[in-house]
Amino acid sequence: MTDFALTTFSSKGKLLQIEYALNAVAKGDTAIGIKAKNGVVLVVEKKQSSILIEESSVQKIALLTDNVAATYAGLGPDFRVLSQQARKLVKKYDLKYQEEIFVQTLSRELAEDVQIATQRGGIRPFGVSILIAGYDEEGPHLVQLDPSGAYYSWKATAIGKQAKNAKAFLEKRYNADMEIEDAINTALLTLKEGFEGQITPTNIEVGVIRDDHVFRILPASQVKDYLEELE
């Protein structure tokens, strides 16, 4: 651990390390989130570099608590560390208040940890943008958390390689009256648009939360049904 900051301002007022972190995110596999009236869906590319990899061992959507989950674009290990920190934050809150944490609260507290990495001596910023999806007392939420520590609430968004095209696609397709089933289909269509090669139930991951406040990562068989419906 060193005493001096690695992330310092350039003369133009930029924090280049954060810009570079965002570049790492832009190279990452695409992740899409859509918030419907009665739920939220997360869809993420899970392209493996080799057919020899055990696909089932790779989990890109992490459950943070019963009613909140997250996915990412960027460096996998950084996401692993942050999702573990987020789980601890949830439990700490739970021990203190014995109440279901609000998505906004969790996002804000996790964002604090992400920001610290841009201002503390000897450590680099996290190389991930995270999409947090959850359903709390206030309703469905979709929040994007960037390497700078900034977080934004979205109706629908995409991060990673195809972010720009996907968001343009979503802008046309999204409407506020969407129900969760429509949102799932739209999310899959959006991912399919920019997908390199054939989209299959095992090279993507789909997670859904409905108004029962329970986040579920869909098994490959259910994903297969949704993909077939798209045809």
Added chain:
Amino acid sequence: MSGIFEYNGGSIVGMKGKNCIAMACDRRFGQQMSTITTNYQKVFKIQDNILLALSGLNSDIHTFYALMEKEINLYNLKENRKMKPTTFANLVASSLYERRFGPFFVTPIVAGLENGKPILATYDSIGCKSDLDDFQVGGTGGNYIYGACEAFFKPDMSPEELEEVIGQSLVSGCDRDSLSGWGGVVYVLTEQKLTVKILKTKQT
């Protein structure tokens, strides 16, 4: 210090009614056999729909109340919403346990209205929470107040009946206990308002 919980004296009582709750406390602040003041506050309005009553060592009554005020204020600012009475009740328990090996010498009672439903919880000094259906007492005059409560309490009383019952129970309890008394204060909380009434006890 023999009986640190008895050093300052004082009694509190909390009761559930129909869509209302009541809290009452005495007003004495003493140091063993001396009475220092007769207007010490032991019931605090934490939020429009939450009351916190504390008995025990007065220094800790004040400090613990200040700590809870700080927590709820920060919560309101951070979360941008009010705290639910059940959440506050849990916060009191976890805050007391945080000091497990150097505890606050207080026995709190929390009462509130959550969506119109009465909430009542009591704790020992290290945060063992009990949710109650009827009433609970605390402090040096507690056992005397118990007797009066058991005799007069019935479930689902109206705010007026509740005020009468809790007031009489407090007064008869404090009149027996030498370390409690010198006046009583009764708080009755309904969805619409909080009423505060000052009662006379035996002036000794």
